[in-house]
Amino acid sequence: xxxxxxxxxxxxxxxxxxxxxxxxxxxxxxxxxxxxxxxxxxxxxxxxxxxxxxxxxxxxxxxxxxxxxxxxxxxxxxxxxxxxxxxxxxxxxxxxxxxxxxxxxxxxxxxxxxxxxxx
Numbered sequence: 001x002x003x004x005x006x007x008x009x010x011x012x013x014x015x016x017x018x019x020x021x022x023x024x025x026x027x028x029x030x031x032x033x034x035x036x037x038x039x040x041x042x043x044x045x046x047x048x049x050x051x052x053x054x055x056x057x058x059x060x061x062x063x064x065x066x067x068x069x070x071x072x073x074x075x076x077x078x079x080x081x082x083x084x085x086x087x088x089x090x091x092x093x094x095x096x097x098x099x100x101x102x103x104x105x106x107x108x109x110x111x112x113x114x115x116x117x118x119x
Contacts, residue, residue: 009044009046010044010045010046010047011046011047011048012046012047012048012082012084013048017046017048017082018048018050018084020038020082021036021037021038021048021082021083021084022036022084024038025037025038025082025084026038026110028106028109028110029088029106030102030105030106031088031090031102032087032088032090032091032094032098032099032102033085033086033087033088033091033099033102033103033106034085034086034088035083035084035085035086035106035107035110036083036084036086037081037082037083037084037110037112038081038082039080039081039082040080040081040082041080042079042080043079043080044079044080045077045078045079045080045081045082045083045112046081046082046083047069047072047082047083047084047085048082048083048084048085049064049065049068049069049084049085049086049087050084050085050086050087051064051065051087052087054089055087055089055091055092056092060092061087064087064091064092064099067096067099068085068087068099068103070096071096071099071100071103071104072103074100075103075104075107075113076113076114077107077112077113077114078111078112078113078114081112083112085103085106
């Protein structure tokens with residue numbers, strides 16, 4: 001993904017897209033997030049976020065999703081993947097820097113960061 005605005009074509013929006021990643025995707029996890037990824041055969045990487053009601057109310061869930069989107073905007077992710085980030089309970093009290101390190105670590109472990117990307 002480029003470091004430009006997070007555009008609509010770079011999002012997973014349909015239930016079937018999420019279901020395909022859940023069923024066939026490889027998983028990586030840490031204490032704040034679970035990353036599931038599957039190749040999509042396109043020239044763009046699409047991302048989606050799952051933040052359940054266990055995380056908090058709508059304000060908290062939307063703040064978590066905003067922080068995740070900003071983290072991804074600042075990173076160079078390999079093209080051709082569908083990625084879903086699933087939030088875990090501790091993420092609601094984590095600061096931005098902690099979430100950023102979590103996202104970078106998971107992308108690195110999944111070999112989804114472009115070469116030369118610092119972690």
